């Protein structure tokens with residue numbers, strides 16, 4: 617049996633001509649490709665009623681949290697700063713319910729970009745709303761170049777699960793203007809950019825199987841075996 621991977625989908629809220637201005641539910645293709653190439657069965661969840669989270673999580677072996685909008689600052693007790701970008705509160709509340717149910721059922725989680733941020737927010741952590749407001753973050757985290765190639769390095773804790781997959785240093789792509797500020801106490805940071813920003817974390821509780829990364833492995837997996845390796849590992853974790 618192939619493990620079933622629930623992917624929390626997004627809603628295209630900007631009217632797109634190609635869809636005749638209709639609203640469209642979607643997930644970036646790299647998540648589908650990464651899961652399929654790892655022999656998993658992707659299942660995209662449209663944004664829905666938080667009360668349905670259990671019914672969704674009951675059906676899956678792992679939860680994938682994808683990239684997208686900024687998390688609403690109210691989720692971590694902050695007011696919106698001037699450089700906050702688009703938020704989608706319906707997605708925030710639905711994903712919060714999916715996360716809480718997945719943790720309750722101890723289903724493996726793979727969180728990417730916005731995913732690392734909302735997971736941290738739901739568990740009591742906080743975010744930087746825009747890195748340019750803080751001069752200490754001196755590495756470019758919003759790369760203007762193509763996403764298939766990494767731009768900044770991260771150093772990885774040699775004792776982490778992530779290091780067993782990527783080694784202790786790797787080049788990652790970077791498309792985030794927000795980042796982890798205070799990490800939730802349930803998590804332990806496992807990778808940092810050279811300016812000290814948290815780029816990955818895992819769960820402290822060995823009963824929870826979580827890999828969260830700030831970069832976009834789904835945009836590198838087609839050409840980078842190590843990044844496909846994160847998907848292979850997720851499917852492996854979801855197989856138990």
Ligand SMILES: [Mn+2]
Pocket residue numbers: 756757768789790791792809815830831
């Ligand atoms: Mn980065």
